[in-house]
Amino acid sequence: MTVETPTRYGVAKPDEMAGLSGLEAMQAMIEGRLPAPPIAKTLGFLIVEVEEGRAVFEGHPTPDLLNPAGTVHGGWALTLVDSATACAAHSLLPPGKAQTTVETKANFTRPILPDGRPIRCEARVVGQGRQIITAESHITNADGKIVAHGTSTLMVIDLTKPR
Amino acid sequence: MTVETPTRYGVAKPDEMAGLSGLEAMQAMIEGRLPAPPIAKTLGFLIVEVEEGRAVFEGHPTPDLLNPAGTVHGGWALTLVDSATACAAHSLLPPGKAQTTVETKANFTRPILPDGRPIRCEARVVGQGRQIITAESHITNADGKIVAHGTSTLMVIDLTKPR
Amino acid sequence: MTVETPTRYGVAKPDEMAGLSGLEAMQAMIEGRLPAPPIAKTLGFLIVEVEEGRAVFEGHPTPDLLNPAGTVHGGWALTLVDSATACAAHSLLPPGKAQTTVETKANFTRPILPDGRPIRCEARVVGQGRQIITAESHITNADGKIVAHGTSTLMVIDLTKPR
Amino acid sequence: MTVETPTRYGVAKPDEMAGLSGLEAMQAMIEGRLPAPPIAKTLGFLIVEVEEGRAVFEGHPTPDLLNPAGTVHGGWALTLVDSATACAAHSLLPPGKAQTTVETKANFTRPILPDGRPIRCEARVVGQGRQIITAESHITNADGKIVAHGTSTLMVIDLTKPR
Numbered sequence: 150m151t152v153e154t155p156t157r158y159g160v161a162k163p164d165e166m167a168g169l170s171g172l173e174a175m176q177a178m179i180e181g182r183l184p185a186p187p188i189a190k191t192l193g194f195l196i197v198e199v200e201e202g203r204a205v206f207e208g209h210p211t212p213d214l215l216n217p218a219g220t221v222h223g224g225w226a227l228t229l230v231d232s233a234t235a236c237a238a239h240s241l242l243p244p245g246k247a248q249t250t251v252e253t254k255a256n257f258t259r260p261i262l263p264d265g266r267p268i269r270c271e272a273r274v275v276g277q278g279r280q281i282i283t284a285e286s287h288i289t290n291a292d293g294k295i296v297a298h299g300t301s302t303l304m305v306i307d308l309t310k311p312r
Numbered sequence: 313m314t315v316e317t318p319t320r321y322g323v324a325k326p327d328e329m330a331g332l333s334g335l336e337a338m339q340a341m342i343e344g345r346l347p348a349p350p351i352a353k354t355l356g357f358l359i360v361e362v363e364e365g366r367a368v369f370e371g372h373p374t375p376d377l378l379n380p381a382g383t384v385h386g387g388w389a390l391t392l393v394d395s396a397t398a399c400a401a402h403s404l405l406p407p408g409k410a411q412t413t414v415e416t417k418a419n420f421t422r423p424i425l426p427d428g429r430p431i432r433c434e435a436r437v438v439g440q441g442r443q444i445i446t447a448e449s450h451i452t453n454a455d456g457k458i459v460a461h462g463t464s465t466l467m468v469i470d471l472t473k474p475r
Numbered sequence: 476m477t478v479e480t481p482t483r484y485g486v487a488k489p490d491e492m493a494g495l496s497g498l499e500a501m502q503a504m505i506e507g508r509l510p511a512p513p514i515a516k517t518l519g520f521l522i523v524e525v526e527e528g529r530a531v532f533e534g535h536p537t538p539d540l541l542n543p544a545g546t547v548h549g550g551w552a553l554t555l556v557d558s559a560t561a562c563a564a565h566s567l568l569p570p571g572k573a574q575t576t577v578e579t580k581a582n583f584t585r586p587i588l589p590d591g592r593p594i595r596c597e598a599r600v601v602g603q604g605r606q607i608i609t610a611e612s613h614i615t616n617a618d619g620k621i622v623a624h625g626t627s628t629l630m631v632i633d634l635t636k637p638r
Numbered sequence: 639m640t641v642e643t644p645t646r647y648g649v650a651k652p653d654e655m656a657g658l659s660g661l662e663a664m665q666a667m668i669e670g671r672l673p674a675p676p677i678a679k680t681l682g683f684l685i686v687e688v689e690e691g692r693a694v695f696e697g698h699p700t701p702d703l704l705n706p707a708g709t710v711h712g713g714w715a716l717t718l719v720d721s722a723t724a725c726a727a728h729s730l731l732p733p734g735k736a737q738t739t740v741e742t743k744a745n746f747t748r749p750i751l752p753d754g755r756p757i758r759c760e761a762r763v764v765g766q767g768r769q770i771i772t773a774e775s776h777i778t779n780a781d782g783k784i785v786a787h788g789t790s791t792l793m794v795i796d797l798t799k800p801r
Binding site: 160161178186187188190191192212213214215216217218219222223224225227228229231232247249250251252253254255256257 | 324349350353355375377381390394410412420
């Protein structure tokens with residue numbers, strides 16, 4: 150799957166997000182009505198699907214991401230896990246709430262190569278508390294093999310209260 | 313601290329590394345005799361110190377790394393932890409051995425901002441087995457506050473054996 | 476589900492295991508032909524199902540497991556995750572191979588109470604390499620709610636080679 | 639070091655804890671004025687030192703803790719990490735606050751044997767936020783070798799507010 154709309158990159162202003170649920174904000178990002186974040190351009194990935202408790206990212210790794218061993222740096226997979234789990238959690242939040250990642254962990258099970266084929270990262274919420282949300286994520290290559298997988302712990306933030 | 317030598321980016325060829333211990337290879341990278349990996353250019357960080365069982369990275373986050381909340385994406389800190397722990401482990405390996413990261417985990421304790429000031433990531437080996445090495449890492453901002461910390465599990469690879 | 480056979484506890488002797496695949500050894504444990512390990516008696520849990528790449532444990536937490544807050548200690552859930560993921564990995568090993576846990580991580584999503592009702596922990600292998608196996612695990616209470624979930628990284632050991 | 643006072647086991651009543659800071663409560667536990675939790679008896683460990691941001695546990699593993707491989711189950715080390723990191727975090731809390739563990743992770747670097755010699759687990763707080771505290775922990779055997787190490791993420795709870 151590919152995003153057909155031309156993607157804008159940037160950080161949305163608070164008033165662009167006001168009144169949107171997490172799910173609505175991410176749908177707006179997929180449809181190009183809200184910008185994708187700068188990191189998505191730098192690292193070559195985008196959110197491509199979102200529903201309640203689930204988010205999917207797609208990335209196209211390039212040679213700019215190589216580690217000293219000549220494979221895609223594990224940090225790229227970690228960033229995908231971090232992004233997809235955060236969006237899966239965010240999809241469950243009403244207007245006025247946000248989330249921040251407390252911790253992320255991933256295992257690397259196969260090398261990721263910049264071979265021109267897409268990498269897909271799917272995340273699902275596992276635990277949903279009032280303050281803490283947890284999510285799992287699997288990253289698969291174009292052959293459907295799992296190349297990495299991980300989890301994140303997210304904390305819910307109330308944007309309507311002073312912090 | 314800043315690396316004064318002009319940095320080359322790329323993936324070293326096997327014969328550039330042949331006969332070098334892990335520590336020697338990373339010293340050569342710091343001194344510009346071996347290239348820094350492409351990911352280091354893309355994400356704005358470099359290894360700046362290495363000794364047996366310890367490695368230090370320095371990064372200068374830019375607005376290209378921002379997440380939708382307008383702070384530096386957690387994936388950047390994860391990549392630093394992943395890199396610094398791998399180098400701390402690599403510093404203990406003789407010629408003919410390499411390592412690959414099995415898993416990485418990090419906690420995010422304070423926002424990282426692209427404020428022009430450097431971020432420092434220091435990693436130390438904690439457990440050194442014949443096949444598995446583990447390392448811890450702390451990331452601090454220019455005020456000396458810990459902004460993230462994590463660990464990695466690395467597997468030692470014998471480059472002289474067919475895999 | 477309950478194990479109907481009277482359970483013996485102890486550590487099986489190497490010759491009791493000789494020639495058994497991982498799956499066969501765990502089936503023998505479930506059927507009472509091999510002893511369950513002492514920790515299973517101390518902490519009140521048993522393996523109840525196993526198939527290739529999947530293992531299920533059932534536990535009955537008692538007041539002996541309480542932490543200072545009066546709920547079941549998180550270490551009990553961690554031990555279940557550790558056990559179930561190790562058995563899921565072990566189920567894939569041929570005779571002459573064993574595994575050892577490299578690291579385990581779990582999130583705690585709901586309190587576990589010693590209310591006389593069983594707790595179920597199901598683990599599945601996610602990544603199977605020649606040297607490293609990874610597995611995920613979900614722990615559910617009698618209401619089917621997820622109370623904890625986690626992952627482990629396991630290393631395969633060749634018992635036929637000197638270590 | 640050994641705790642000389644006879645240890646009571648149980649869960650302290652809320653009014654036994656009322657008005658005590660986290661540090662005071664744990665000092666009372668070390669001195670036998672508050673009970674140690676039941677899990678400490680079941681698994682053979684006790685808190686032996688506490689100060690602001692740091693806690694030390696000592697354990698004496700027995701054959702009741704063995705896994706199928708005949709070594710002490712990794713869950714025992716995980717429970718020590720979980721306990722010591724929680725106490726390190728708890729030592730920073732004023733009266734009226736408590737903490738709950740969100741997640742725990744540990745690496746196992748050497749086998750733990752029930753050889754009659756003590757195992758020591760020392761934890762230190764790394765990140766202290768208003769809502770989240772993180773801590774690292776190292777477990778050493780009687781020879782001073784690190785046998786396991788890990789981290790926990792703790793969430794601060796306000797006992798004076800309805801939850």
